[in-house]
Amino acid sequence: MNGGVSGGVSGGVPASTYRLQLRSGFGLDDAAEVVDYLERLGVDAVYTSPLLAAAPGSTHGYDVVDTGRTCDGLGGDAARRALVKRLRGAGMRLVVDIVPNHMSVAVPAANPWWWDVLRLGAGSPFAHYFDIDWDRGPLLVPVLGDDGDGGAAALAELRLDGDRLAYYDHRFPLAPGTAPADGSTSPDAVRAAHERQHYRLVSWRRGNTELNYRRFFDITTLAAVRVEDPEVFAAAHTEILRWVEAGEVDGLRVDHPDGLTDPGGYTRMLRAAAPGQWIVVEKILGPGEELPATWPVHGTTGYDALRDIGAVFVDPAGRDPLTALARRHGVPTDPEREEYEARLLAATTVLCAEVRRIARLVPPAVQSDRAERAVAVLLACFPVYRSYLADGRAAPLTEALRTARIRHPDLADAFDQLAALLRADPLGELAERIQQTSGMVMAKGVEDTAFYRLNAFVALNEVGGDPARFGLDDPAEFHRTSAAREAAAPATMTALSTHDTKRSEDVRARLAVLTELADEAAGAIGRWSRRTGLPEPSLDLLAWQTLLGAWPIDADRLRGYLLKAAKEAKLATSWIEPDTAFEEEVAAWPERVLGDAELVGEIEVLVERITPPGWSNALGQKLLQLAGPGVPDVYQGTELWDHSLVDPDNRRPVDYALRRELLDRLDAGLVPELDATGAAKLHLVRHVLRLRRERPGLFTGYLPLPADGPAARHAVAFARGREPGVVAVATRLPVGLAASGGWRGTVLPLPPGGWTDVLTGRPAAPPGPGVPRPPVALLAELLDRYPVALLVRDGA
Structure with a gap:
């Protein structure tokens, strides 16, 4: 694929990005207020959720209703320009998330294109903007209630509201000349007016079976847009490209290109319209899959890197005990x-x-x-x-x-x-x-x-994940994929947490420890399940692992997550066919567990056991991401420990005051402990991000550095830079390392030169007397304070 120079791709590649989820309560003005903190952290580019006008009450911005203006709910265009000014003043860039695949039609009046299509049907100038099968008759709008009668009774609830057709809070336009001629508002007159429209209001149940417009997945309130049509492309990107032309945007993140008719054609149209932009696409790559070389983009949004990095910290030895537990539960184990x-x-x-x-x-x-x-x-x-x-x-x-x-x-x-x-x-x-x-x-x-x-081990079940791949036996596999990423896509985005991940990077890092304690973990979960289990086996295994990974977690957060998970699994209940009794049992489970003092005590004992090695895994994977090939993204708030679950849990407000305070202390000279404050993670993040921004030449190339000694498999290290100039060292499988007696003389040969660990300020391989020799670091000394090290060559 195009590594940043071919296919029309030019400069402007950020050193790093920091994702901000904008919403009511944290809009563009709020984003501007944290720019100074992010600049001090070392961030090069702020990367925002979508900024265009979204549906009323939107909590995420992916439900765009008007492509011609900035969202008023985020502060409008004046606030957007103020954010750009603040970023430019700090020497920072802006990357914006764009949504070419679909638009919201939940509130028809909010979307001028959709409103006109409803009003005029196939005769609307916007009719070809949406992927509608007009040969199937009137446009079906699945909003009516249905108690098993196909929505027949709900039709009696229709009424006229001026020149609009009303169904409870919903409003729809009347085609010209279709209102009752005598002004009648009787049920028969309203029904007749409805029959004269270019659309039909139908049961919500028909949305999955008879809908005649393409959606975003199964969401009937998000209608697909035909951006393959040049006219539609131009209309859908007018405001975005105005920002690009004005020099107010430096990069574009393209949401869900796989939903488009011709993703490759779209990327070429976008590149032609925005030739200098850094462009990445939210494309989920399977193991071994690459983007087509004909796409003139810099890469993906990083789920492939997330999968590769996470595998480093999962112990393959845990597969059999955890799989056996799942089989005893009756949970699927064949991915x-x-x-x-x-x-x-x-x-x-x-x-x-x-x-x-x-x-x-x-x-x-x-x-x-x-x-x-x-x-x-x-x-x-x-x-x-x-x-x-x-x-x-x-x-x-x-x-x-x-x-x-x-x-x-x-x-x-x-x-x-x-x-x-x-x-x-x-x-x-x-x-x-x-x-x-x-x-x-x-x-x-x-x-x-x-x-x-597939809940034998839930940390594998991530977007872009592969449950069939249970960890790595040899770090060499990780080095191969990293070297390939540097060679083929050095400017691709990499990620560990996103707004779509099912659990945060730190939850997965802690859960990875269970693979090293698989027999103990399986025994504990089996015992707890017999004591206070959920009735559906797969959800039961998910619930116990969620408790361990996200602990401490309150009943409300856990309840919301489990109810969503149960509906998604579609085993005992679902979004379409809910089982009220089952859902009530699930809703009551968190209080039942958290109210059992003896059980909570047992959970806390195991959590205390896995938390320190979980910190080790969390720092290790963060270092591999931040220092490795690609453009690393830091999801909002994850510069400290973050034990969030799937949305909306991972979109909770971030405590930036706390982060500012800790950053102040670190900049004043604090060398933090590895503890529950998360300051050690912030310490690591600030050092790598600042190096990437200030000395980008250190982060080119990729050279694996194998350790030598009895614990070599527990170290993963690589060098970067032309000479090279920086080395990243991480610990993997820390429980096994400790159980085997530690590093036991294991060493890490380093490239020539003197090296200093910027996390501790200490030399990594102090020179000895006599003839100069290639430096070698004793891992027991190098990693005695932190389970990771970030080495910079003296004078680099």
Whole structure:
């Protein structure tokens, strides 16, 4: 892929980014107020959630309603310009999240394009802006209540509100000339007016099966936008490109490109419109997968790096005991099978409308029901999110067809016809829709279903994760992937926590310790479950691991997380078919556990056991990310310990006053202890970020540095810089290291020169008498204060 120079990519690559989640209560003015702190921390670029006008009450910004203005709820354009001015004054950059795939239609009047489409139908000048199948009749709007009658009773609740059709708090436009001629507001007159519209209000249940507009995944209030059309592209990017032209934006983070008809074509259009920007795409890469080389972008948003770095700190020896516990519980332990079944479930339920739309493109030689089933199976068999036929990337589709035939030989004729149609027109509508829908099936089936079921060890179940890959036997594998990242995508983003991660980096770091204490952990969880378990086995294992990873956690946070997890798993309850009794039992569980003093005591004993080595893992993975290849992103607040879970838990307010105070003390000379304050993590983050910003030449290239001695497998280290000039050293599997007697004379040979650990201020390899020799660091001495070291060559 393009490593920062080819494909039209030019300069402007940030040294690092810091993600800010803007919302009501923390808008653009608030972001401006923390710029001085972030500059002192060493951050090079502030990276914000979307800034365009969002749906009323939006908490995240991904529900854009107007692409022509800054969100008033964040402070409006004046506040945006003030933030830019503050950043420029601090010598910092701005990276903005953009959302080309979809817009919010939850409040139709807030979205001028959608409002006009509802009012004028296919005759609206904006009708082609959205991916609507007008051949299927009026636009279906799934908002009506449904108590099993298909929404029939809800139709009686419709009324007229001036020139609008009203259903409770919802308002919809009336097409010209369709209001009752006599001004009647009787139920019959209102019903007749409704029938004359270009849309039909229908039961919310029909959204997953009969919808005739493409959505963002299964969210009916987010309608897909056809940015592949140059006119639509221009309209959707008017304000963003105005900021770019004015020099007010330095980078763009593209949300969900896999949902687009032609992601590669989109990236080329964006690059042509914003030639000097640093551009990264939120693309989930499977193990071994790379971005198409034809995309003129700098890389991804970093889930691939998250997976690779996390694996370093997971002990493969923990697989068997934790898997055995899951099997005793009756929890799935076969990732391949569970992920396929979850993908097929997604394709045949929540994404059924999209599958049916694809099946209608298949000629009638295959019965419609068989065509629909074949499409669903094919989508469920993709090995990665999608293929990119327009960019010469056909292998995932070929693999999906092969796997589909093996799994369902009874549908062989339907697969043969699909293959023939795709060969005949690889860039046609059938191919486009199969490709963009496979990503939806993967996300809803794997990320949002299977990853809430495969709970033998939950830290593996991360966005872009691979539950089948249980840690690393040899750090050499990590070095290979890191060297490949430096060679192919040196300006890609790397991440450990994001607004979408299912649990924060520090939760995963602490949970990784369980793989080193797998027998003990499995025994404890099994004992606790027998005492006070949840009735659904998979959720039960998830709950106990969540308690250990996020401890201390209050009942409200735990309750909210478990209820969301239970609905996502779709085993005992779901968003569509809730089981009230089961959910009440789940809701009562946190108080039951936290109110059991003896049980809490046992939990705290194990938490105390895994917390210090969890700190070691947390510092280790942070150092590997911050000092390693790519542009590291720090998610808001994670410069201190952060034990957040999935959103909205990970979007809670950040205590910047506390962080300022600690940073002041560190800058005044404090060398912090490794303790619960998290000051040691802040100490590490500030040193690496400042070095990256002030001395970028130190962070080029990649040279693995293998340790030598009986505990060599517990060290992972690399050098960077042309001579080189910086070395990162981290400890892995700290419990096993301690149990085996520590470093026991293990040494780390260093590149030539004198080296100083900037975390402690001490020389790393003091020179000895006699003839100069290549420096060698005793790891027992180098890592006696912290489990990590950041070495800088003297004079570099």
